[in-house]
Amino acid sequence: MLKVKGIETFYGKIQALKGVSLEVEQGQVVTLLGANGAGKSTTMKTISGLLKPKHGTVEFLGENITGLRPDQLLRKGIALVPEGRAILSTMTVMENLEMGAYHRSDKNIKKDIEEVMEQFPILKERSEQLGGTLSGGQQQMLAIARALLSKPKLLLLDEPSMGLAPLIVADIFKMIREIKAAGTTVLLVEQNAKQALKVADYGYVMETGKVIINGEAKDLLEDARIVEAYLGKKSS
């Protein structure tokens, strides 16, 4: 579904990605792991069109989409929930959800928003409240719900569990399972490697702008290098 081939992305003169390649198959959850500063967010921003790669290509459903703008890519079915959630804090929860369906013109928008609110009662309760007044966990729910309202084929999630309490993190991972079950493909960036590999079918590990390990998620869970670097907190 998504084929990223050798992308190199720069911030000015600083090269953040040094030839990243990865693939996401339809219907899968693929996770992208790596230490802070490895280039995970840069990869996500490049796929979603916020950054343009200097070299390399991104293909989506067999079409070369390199260099398209985020709004064009959303219309093709790629939605990003960025790191830090990016809630519109001066707009109400309801308006945030409506913006999720911004590019749609079908008649089901109202119904879909209703459904989302049934699914997340807290959003219904707070629908007239400003987005910025929600708690971190609620904002993350809103950000994901908003992205789903665009009816994406591929959902990019950048560290959805960042800064959330363990109970909420469990909720988020449950949501990701539900999203997968509903047939949406997910590319998930996570610090929480263990949980991410448990929901994922396939995984990539990045280090300083490159993919250094990739494989089936269940194999990666056992992989000595990963256990040591990302899962090895058993002693503490």
Next chain:
Amino acid sequence: MLLEQLINGLTLGSIYAIVALGFTLVFGVLGIINMAHGEIFMIGAFIGVLVTSVLGLPLWIAFIAAIAVTALLGYMLERIALRPLRGKQGVSHLAPLISTIGVSILLENLSHHIFGAGNHPFRNSFAEIQIQIGSITIYIVQILIFVISIALMLILSYWLSKTKAGKALRATAENLETASLLGVNTKRTITTTVIIASALGGIAGILVGMAFNSVNPQMGLSMGLKGLAIIILGGMGNVKGAMAGGLLLGVAETMIVAYGDSGYRDAVAFITIIFVLLLRPQGLFGKNTSEAGR
């Protein structure tokens, strides 16, 4: 007497509010002060002079012509003076500001050249019609100006809060990246915003022509500075603040002229700003957190 002055003040203030709305919309989405806004307003006023006094056509045609010309100016401002500077590496964040100053000088000189210096009368058939209610005299023109301004504010508020395009504008103003991730073509939204803001300036130009019967190439500068004062007063990028700030300044100025010293008229705006900035640096309606941080 007081009531009469209040009506005068609100009339003037509602025009200020329209000018300030143009400033605040552009500031909201682009984070810059459009220093050419006052001159676009002035061009709108001259279009009014041209249509009514020179060509002798009715006032409504003047409105349409001014809206068309200033909207086009807004479009050109964005395409020629602003967009080429946006997102370029090595371009100072002050560059667009300077660029709008350049446009403002160009427009002022252009109108100087075409229309000549000095005041131009703005004739319209009902400028002198007045109604007498008890001891109060009200000019029809004042009512018309007030009604048009309030209607514009209501339409704009409705558009911003209820329509899809209005919400896209607000999303773009809050965060350009987020808006584009949600499917908003932010380039188009910015262009639309500059066009709407400029057309508001053009309408205000005609309203001022109607109110004061005189138009000159320098009027853009003082109106521009007042518009700037109002958005600082009301909170940068804040729509309600622009409206309230405009009305407030109009009334304050009128009262100073009526009951104080008319020489201080133009100082009112700036004295008010100094006080507001000392007491409430974010402006009357501004939020504590810096929205202008972009």
